[in-house]
Amino acid sequence: xxxxxxxxxxxxxxxxxxxxxxxxxxxxxxxxxxxxxxxxxxxxxxxxxxxxxxxxxxxxxxxxxxxxxxxxxxxxxxxxxxxxxxxxxxxxxxxxxxxxxxxxxxxxxxxxxxxxxxxxxxxxxxxxxxxxxxxxxxxxxxxxxxxxxxxxxxxxxxxxxxxxxxxxxxxxxxxxxxxxxxxxxxxxxxxxxxxxxxxxxxxxxxxxxxxxxxxxxx
Numbered sequence: 001x002x003x004x005x006x007x008x009x010x011x012x013x014x015x016x017x018x019x020x021x022x023x024x025x026x027x028x029x030x031x032x033x034x035x036x037x038x039x040x041x042x043x044x045x046x047x048x049x050x051x052x053x054x055x056x057x058x059x060x061x062x063x064x065x066x067x068x069x070x071x072x073x074x075x076x077x078x079x080x081x082x083x084x085x086x087x088x089x090x091x092x093x094x095x096x097x098x099x100x101x102x103x104x105x106x107x108x109x110x111x112x113x114x115x116x117x118x119x120x121x122x123x124x125x126x127x128x129x130x131x132x133x134x135x136x137x138x139x140x141x142x143x144x145x146x147x148x149x150x151x152x153x154x155x156x157x158x159x160x161x162x163x164x165x166x167x168x169x170x171x172x173x174x175x176x177x178x179x180x181x182x183x184x185x186x187x188x189x190x191x192x193x194x195x196x197x198x199x200x201x202x203x204x205x206x207x208x209x210x211x212x213x214x215x216x217x218x
Contacts, residue, residue: 002103003092011112038117137196
């Protein structure tokens with residue numbers, strides 16, 4: 001059987017630091033607040049630091065957490081792989097029905113285990129991040145959620161050839177629409193019996209995108 005296969009790897013320290021820095025330094029939204037809270041970082045204090053000191057401050061926090069949890073992450077790699085492998089066939093059969101397609105070749109995706117609570121996905125590399133402290137239900141939810149995005153945008157690109165793929169990323173409305181689509185896709189399929197779906201709650205950032213970018217056509 002051809003299918004979507006997920007392989008789990010532990011994300012290296014350098015990339016974990018870069019990922020967390022991106023949320024802390026490059027944005028001022030709910031994601032930034034969530035990451036700061038998760039790592040007990042005072043955003044107001046962070047703002048008082050110059051760039052060099054700021055990077056050293058965050059690096060020290062992430063580095064300690066990384067080495068404190070490295071053995072744990074390696075153990076979770078084995079556990080996560082087992083959980084996915086046990087559910088892979090059933091999930092893929094449902095994907096074929098949902099997206100009205102038949103897998104003609106195996107699609108390989110990498111799930112990088114990391115410590116950040118906000119875990120992005122990457123369309124170009126067909127990879128995504130998962131939090132090391134995820135339980136089995138939440139892990140499957142993340143995997144299915146991100147794989148839906150990959151298939152969604154694959155079909156979207158075929159239908160809307162004039163839209164740049166850069167629009168598929170936050171904070172564009174194409175990104176938001178893909179987030180909104182995940183819940184009904186899971187709920188109205190057998191996937192709801194496999195994953196514990198967490199209902200999307202519109203954050204302030206999402207509401208801003210919706211009100212500023214969505215055009216209603218009568």
